[in-house]
Each structure stands twice: as structure tokens, then as C-alpha cells.
Amino acid sequence: MRRPHSEELLSAEPDTTRSVSEHPTPAEAEALAKAIPSSTLFQNRREITIAHDGSLYRLRITRQGKLILNK
Template identity: 55%
Template sequence: MTEHRPEIMPRPLTRIVTSDSLFRGTHEIGIEHEGAMYRLKITRQGKLILNK
């Protein structure tokens, strides 16, 4: 008896963007998403924070 396995669909590739290309020398950018404005910031410790 053979076991039925569901077909596995390949996942689309994730687009990779560097933070340098996004920020271009600044520490904060605005991102508009579905009519709302978000701010993506680089902290003093070099981490990313997203705020609405």
C-alpha cells in the first residue's frame, strides 16, 4: 500500500534589499502601507525598529 503525499509547491524567492539601499545615509525612512504611514528607524545600537 502506498502512502499519498500532498504535492509540495515551491515557495517564491524572497526579495532581499540591503538597509544601505533603503536608508541611503539616513537613519529613518517612511513606509506607506495600505494608507497608513510607518517609520523604519536604525537605533544607536544598529537595530531596526518599525513604528506606526
């Protein structure tokens, strides 16, 4: 069995059965309170560079609005 690529994992279709705003679980509410909006990170750009543990990563927004992380 083939292991999914990291890009496939990050670009998997979101769960759209319900929005987080309607009756979130306590864990979802806590995660939402700590979440950083992507607009804050990207500031009108389509790609940002993240330095983590001595490595550089590119995080970009695709034309479909999904996030892709590359090393």
C-alpha cells in the same frame, strides 16, 4: 502572560550562531537573493517613512544598529 510589544519583536537579538553566508539552506539562499539591503532603503539616513495600505510607518536604525518600526 504579557504580549511582546512590536518594538520588542523587531529589536530581538539576531541569531548569531552562524552567518547566512556560510552554507545557507535553500530557503535562506532564496530569501537572501530577494533581500533588499538596508543601505539601499536608508541611503545614509537613520529613519525612513513607509506608506503601506493607507498608513504611514517610520522605520529607524537605533544607535545599536537594530531596526525599529513604528506606526
